[in-house]
């Protein structure tokens with residue numbers, strides 16, 4: 412049966428996220444089961460209580476022109492679409508043959524238990540990548556230091572203020588841009604935020620190309636760590652929280668698939 416999704420703003424996420432919550436333990440169990448079934452390997456890089464922080468790895472299926480991609484989700488515990496999109500992508504198993512994927516489906520599982528952006532100590536992990544204070548970020552960085560360089564990073568997020576999907580693309584070496592392909596793929600499944608200013612930055616058709624002055628900022632997001640250490644090109648994908656959860660998941664899944672097929676060409 413065809414599922415008809417409401418793609419209208421819900422109008423309930425005012426001054427914060429008041430939408431659906433997820434059982435992160437069960438989502439992570441699904442992810443690990445699907446990853447195992449499709450031949451991924453899994454590494455635990457941090458544990459607290461019964462929760463594991465996992466890094467999943469899927470080798471390329473060819474040795475020719477392989478692109479290495481780091482995909483991360485769930486750094487903000489009130490943004491459920493990211494881990495759900497990671498689950499969908501792994502279950503769908505439609506990866507191009509010449510991409511090697513490093514997928515971290517949830518960087519802040521404790522935040523999800525509390526349905527809050529920050530970790531339990533109140534640290535916004537996505538502002539913690541320059542001089543990390545949190546164990547979660549330190550462990551992620553320690554894991555990153557053991558990995559090869561990536562050709563691309565993709566960070567999966569949501570924004571409760573957004574009027575539609577938008578993204579940041581950082582591409583200081585001016586490689587083939589991805590943002591237009593991503594927006595074209597998302598537009599059929601989720602509205603795109605057409606605002607001229609988003610989060611205080613000039614935007615065009617849902618695309619922000621920030622001027623990155625890294626040294627000015629003491630509070631590096633994860634993307635800045637990738638840019639300075641691991642990947643010179645990447646996108647931060649922002650699904651609009653004030654739309655139904657399946658719409659946001661579809662938006663992130665379409666965005667990742669579009670980025671991968673562009674890179675894999």
Ligand SMILES: [Zn+2]
Pocket residue numbers: 487490567568569
């Ligand atoms: Zn976020």
